[in-house]
Amino acid sequence: MKRTILIADNDSKARTALRQILEPEGYDLLSPESGEQAFALARERHIDAFLLAVELSKLNGMALCRRLREMEQYRNTPILFLTDRTPDILLREALKVGVNDFIQKPFTPVFVQARVKIHLEYVDRLDRVRNILKQYLSKPTLDAIEGTPSAGPMPGPEERELAICFTDIRGFTAFSEGTAPVRLFSLVSELLADQVNIVHDYGGYVDKFGGDGVMAVFDGPDMVLQSCLCALKILESVHEQNSLYTEEIRRVGIGIHTGRAVVGNIGSPEHLDYSAIGSTVNLAARLCGQAGPTSIVVSKAVRDALADDLRLSFHTERQVDIRGFREPVTVYTLGRRCVVSKETP
Helix, strand or coil, X not given: CCCEEEEECCCHHHHHHHHHHHHHXXXXXXCCCCHHXXXXXXXXXXXXXXXXXXXXXXXXXXXXXXXXXXXXXXXXCCEEEEECCCCHHHHHHHHHHCCCEEEECCCCHHHHHHHHHHHXXXXXXXXXXXXXXXXHXXXXXXXXXXXCCCCCCCCCCEEEEEEEEEEEECCXXXXXXXXXXXXXXXXXXXXXXXXXXXXXXXXXXXXXXXXXXXXXXXXXXXXXXXXXXXXXXXXHHHHHCXXXXXXXXXXXXXXEEEEEEEEEEEEECCEEEEEEECHHHHHHHHHHHHCCCCEEEEEHHHHHHCCCCCCEEEEEEEEECCCCCCCCEEEEEEEECCCCCCCCC
């Protein structure tokens, strides 16, 4: 694919010179005549790099750069300023608004071509790394990393209301002893991939994998409902995939609890995990241990939050002793009360 470069400069001779330098490199070049036209093109088209003069009519280069950086698609796009004996104070201000580099006039073909190529290749590497990290890290973790200033500290821990859902395969240890490792890995990977997709469909994210299960986190005003509907869908999906999963793999148990938990970085500067911790998380994990094969156990807090929801059934109320908790905990088994024709995650 051709890379698109936008050149914005009031000087038509400068625009022509840059075209002559960059056209042989195979770029698709845009040359608006004002800062406003440049911004309009940036909203209409995908631009891979910007070459901007500081002085532009109707919208100067500094203001244009600031606007571009406010747009999600241009947060990391190379922006290079075209300068001509620009005062140092102006250069410092340009760096503050997000300019990556400067190209001095009069233009030298080798220098212009090299600077543009270097910045485009850097963004390519950054995108590849980001896409890989998306496969390994949750969205909140990535957001925390990308939102941290390069010279500043990581964000501190934050207490939030969350709904926590744990899944686990009952009898997995015994099943794994009699199954070839490669087949076991394939079965579990397929099962967990399905669970991850369902968690995302219902607005949650996977905090971590626990061997044969996941820890999913839900937040927001509908977090408790979303976690319950997600859990029900996971069990239904497991039973629908009869051709993929053996009877042992289908024996999934799920636990859900809601309450306050602390979200933040855990570990040392050499190795960090961005996760939720606290008694809410611990109880959700323990409730998962209480769930039998193909069943969902929820806390009283979950039941109380959704007692009037006609889609859900909370039955088999009981008191159970939970390791680490002094008093018995009231739990319920979650099911569907009725079939809903249209369910919005």
